[in-house]
Amino acid sequence: MKVLIATDKPFAKVAVDGIRKEIEAAGYELVLLEKYTEKQQLLDAVKDVNAIIIRSDIIDAEVFDAAKELKIVVRAGAGYDNVDLDAATAHGVCVMNTPGQNSNAVAELALGMMVYAVRNFYNGTSGSELMGKKLGIHAYGNVGRNVARIAKGFGMEIFAFDAFCPKEVIEKDGVKAADSVEELYSTSDIVSLHIPATAETKESINYELLNKMPKGAILVNTARKEVINETELIKLMQDRVDFKYVTDIMPAADAKFNENFAGRYFSTPKKMGAQTAEANINAGIAAAVQIVGFLNDGCEKFRVNK
Incomplete structure (x- = not known):
């Protein structure tokens, strides 16, 4: 063989x-x-x-x-x-x-990107802290569970939504289970994406969903590029100057994001989670x-x- x-x-x-x-x-x-x-x-x-x-x-x-x-x-x-x-x-x-x-590696990167975002990409200006922030974990699989574990150490209030994971499984980890994806986004200051790219999830992260997030919201994507509706995310970031997007998967429209959203957008040059x-x-x-x-x-x- x-x-x-x-x-x-x-x-x-x-x-x-x-x-x-x-x-x-x-x-x-x-x-x-x-x-x-x-x-x-x-x-x-x-x-x-x-x-x-x-x-x-x-x-x-x-x-x-x-x-x-x-x-x-x-x-x-x-x-x-x-x-x-x-x-x-x-x-x-x-x-x-x-x-x-690879779960812990991806989770550590997600938390690192959150720190980077709340500290204004280390540009020398005054940022904020993760402690006390509401973190929404979208999909509670191996990576999502590691994100929750690490985020507890930062003193974050943690929520999760997973259509395929029972609420009691989420809540036994000391994480609050959201009843819907809409509830997760409307509740969370920061959302960490961990959904796979499927027929159902592709481009599902759209304007309507992201616009439910509170003022000063941050979206962290260490999952897949395809789950983001890039056109609608660009529109959202144009309409909401408070919104930040950090991603481990470079968007197709990376140049447009960089040109229009300096100080609110960051992408790794290549996928680094693992x-x-x-x-x-x-x-x-x-x-x-x-x-x-x-x-x-x-x-x-x-x-x-x-």
Whole structure:
């Protein structure tokens, strides 16, 4: 069996070493494709492999067509919208993610971005504090729960809404469960976004919803670019000079945001939520363990396609 690590943004060496240890201990061969610059390099590399570990790399129908021996793809991370799940299923390939491995890293970044925003992007002017602010967590999964844990240390009042998480699960963590997404936004000084990009959520963060937020509101996005209706967010920020937007996913209209909302907008140059040594190692090794479990025993615990 041959396992490929295909990463245009490579894992840290210590992560690759950990992956190699897991794969080779199972008697499999590990091969690397790092910092590739053309899709053809990926298509050539997948031709004879049985398993692939990726990060944000695009695995589409063309890749599945080229990978005749492929049995499993594992996305080292929580999000998996960079993999064509329908094409995977059509080719008989199992797709998994590694939920929870990057959660603390993303949560710490979200809180860091909140501090950056309330302190006016460290521009030398007087800002405000997180203590006493109402924080709304939109989606209470692994990252959202870590955000709540850290935010408690700042003395924030924490609310959460998750259509798929029972209120009692949220409230047992000492977090107040909002009854609706509208209630969450109208209550919160700061909203931290953690929803996935799905047919239902794409562009769901719009003018009407954001305009419910109190004066001086801040939206923090460490989730996905696609959930934001950029046109309506721009209109909102034009209408409300009190509103700030900080994001770990650069908008398509980044230049327009920078031009029009200096001092109220910040985007990282590339997605950095999982870019820590710890998350890098955890997610990579988890991916290797899941591949070995699948190939050896048929374990599909983290399967995300049907």
